[in-house]
Amino acid sequence: MEKLDRKHIVFKKDQLYLHKHNLHELVAKKKTPFYAYSEKVLEENYKRFKKSISQNKQNGLICFALKSNNNIDVLKKLASMGAGADIVSGGELKQALKAGIKANKIVFSGVGKTKNEIILGLKENILSFNVESIQELELINSLAKKMNTKAKIAFRLNPKVIAKTHKHISTGFKTHKFGILEKDILSSLDNSSLWSNTKLIGLSVHIGSQLTCLKATEEAIKNMCQCANKIPFKLKFLDVGGGLGVNYAKNSKAPSVESYVSKINSIIKKNYGAVKVIYEPGRCISASCGFFITKVIRTKVSEDCRFTIVDGGMNDFVRPSLYDAFHEIFASVNSSLTFPTDIVGPICETADCFGTARELPELVENDFIVIADTGAYGHTMSSHYNMRSKPKEFFLKK
Ligand SMILES: Cc1ncc(COP(=O)(O)O)c(C=O)c1O
Incomplete structure (x- = not known):
């Protein structure tokens, strides 16, 4: 059985809890599948990022990437802590x-x-x-x-680096559709x-998502500084x-x-000097605050293959099917x-699978x-594939 406490959920007397929230009670009241977001984890993640910026005495702004999570309660919470948006x-x-979220903290990529x-x-006037x-x-x-106005713009530089991540989410090389080459900017x-x-006020780079090695990121930021120095x-x-990756798996x-x-701070200070730094994190702020909860419909055994069939599908949560992504899975039964x-x-797709050969207790409807x-x-x-409705989202207060 996968260890529970690491992901903020824990059994108390055979009842599964996410902090103070009893998940059995929640499942009894709500239609599954659904997403539950923990305000506590969201706040911790945001504050940790913010603290890292202030520890480096950096003039930094966190523009949260809405593409990772656009739930209104999640965004209100981030806005209340001062976040901007990408x-x-x-x-x-x-x-x-x-x-x-204030328009003067919004960047449009x-x-x-x-x-x-x-x-x-x-x-x-973003x-x-x-x-x-x-x-x-x-x-x-x-x-x-x-419109008789002046637009503030930043060029997104294509820094011609290859980020080590899934090929669908690597975005920093010239064969990718993103960004502009330095020579064309200049x-x-x-x-x-x-x-x-229009008025040029900044440069940006974004080379990919779920990055667990920062080598290409460092190179990209150095390239951005070099380009900035030529302006x-x-x-x-x-x-x-x-792009900062998260630990989906234990190891x-x-x-x-x-x-x-701290790495970004030192590269920019060394290569461009003091300047405001904008961060566009999505995943590292929002991933670990979310829990996708889905009920068992039935189980099925085909010779040595066991299947646990749940009411959530790849239309509700597509990362495992699309990116072969690993996510830890916990059962409501304590055994x-x-x-x-x-x-x-x-x-109706074989790709509709959230995890293979996972060690779980016997589960029933x-x-x-x-x-x-x-x-x-x-x-x-999420999508309406197979004419399914989209899952609901619930924001669980601290
Ligand atoms: C331009 C841009 N900024 C920020 C992000 C957020 O990336 P992540 O969720 O990996 O932090 C993305 C996602 O791919 C992006 O395309």
Whole structure:
């Protein structure tokens, strides 16, 4: 049986608890599957990041990546602690504002910003459009002109580095659609027609997600500093993106947030000097606050293969199917007698599997399992595949 206390859940008299919340009572009241978010864990993660910034005496801003979790209660909590937002769509912009995140703390990334999304960002006077092509800059400039305003922009540099992570979430090489090459950034500076209603105030990089080795990140940030030094005026900020990995498995060793922030701090101070630093973390703030809870429908044995069939599917939580991602899974039954079982959903795909050969106790209909670390890229990636409804989300107060 997987150890429970590490992931904030624990048995008390055979009842599974997430801090003070009895999960059996919650499951009895709510329709499964659902996501539960722990306010306590969310707050701890955010404060730890913030503290790392202040320990380095850095002028830093945390712009939480909404793509990892856009739940309104999660965002309200982050807003109340001073967070900004990294957004990639008009929908995320509206959600961030609705949660009380200030427009002057919002950066807008993404290669495909549409006219309407740019207009919305201009109306709200967001902190920065993180521009990913010269064509996008042209459009922002022309829309800002029509609206008689000035857009603040940062170029997203493509630093030509290869981040070691799943290929679907590696974003920092020139074969990836993201960012602009240094030479194209520098030559755009001489084209005055791009700058009548735009102002370059920063640079950004984001080379991938779930990074557990920081070598490529360090290289990318050095490349960003080099590029910044070639710009003939001082920038207001350098945006280092997100990407810090988390420990989904017991034996994995992602860098600590403290070592991550201190490394970034020293690279920037050494290579560019004092400047405001923007961070765009998603996963390392939200992953461990989320728990995906799904009830057992039935079990099935085919010769030596055991299946535990649950009511949650890959439409509700896709990371294991899409990225072969490992997540720890805990059962609602407290027993040391366990069997290896595959945990599968009702979707008509063999990929609809949350874990293979997991040691779990014998489970029967209406028992439930808890999949840990699902607060990032969980609900935000859920879909209606197989005409299923999306899972609900519940924010569990401290
Ligand atoms: C531009 C940008 N910033 C930030 C993030 C957040 O990354 P993570 O959740 O790995 O911290 C992403 C996610 O891929 C991203 O594309």
